[in-house]
Amino acid sequence: MFTPKGKFGWYELMTSDTKAAGKFYSDVVGWSTKEVSGADGTQYTTFNLGNVGMAGMLNIPGHTAWIGYIAVEDVDAHIEKIVEAGGKLWKPATDVPGMLRFAVMSDPQGAAIVVFTPNPAMPSPERPSPPAPGTIGWHELYTTDLEGGFDFYNKLFGWSKVNDMDMGPMGIYRIFDEGDRNPMGDGGMMTKAPNIPVSSWNFYFNVNSIKAAIERVKSGGGKIINGPMQVPGGSWIIQGQDPQGAMFSLVSANE
16 A cells, blocks of 8 residues: 555545445445454454455444545654644544554544555555546545645645636636646545535545446445536546445546
């Protein structure tokens, strides 16, 4: 799981039912699941493509949401910088032996993030690259303050603006780059809609066909919240909700 600093490197689902959620995302996205026991006896589930981990899952009753891990050079130093910039620390820096050190935080507008530093000895198999099905294709921030939110990620993680898109009544959609100079960008930021209760991140998983994936979402007990719609560049997207209530999105080059 080697990740250049400043980039999203891992994604985690907190859910009330890991077994049901594991089946749902395996059916919809094409992942397989694997149970892993921690040194303290806790159970963790990974979502995999072949033998490569793409995301993880924790059983947390009463809480359902996806969260993203951003790689940094020094977790403890970054905690101080994030707090100084107006962010909050929710879970102090913690070591996962042989794997990583991480801390759960939020940006100044309240969107949850995890900052982590991987252990150099941690296995890091080569991952498939987007837009391969099962990879993470886009990162989207819904925030109460677009300029303030972008400024935070720019200063703390080195992200840069690719361009702004005028969405009319919905405001500006800012495409950002995580530092790898991707001309299409790595994600977008926008002012959150009134129906989104708090600032939050949303993640887009690549699938072969958006129409086929919609049917898998519905048959698996999930909901389509928005879409399908075609976005600039030609891809098709939907926003959805899994059976336990976590928001997620799908993206495909094919309708």
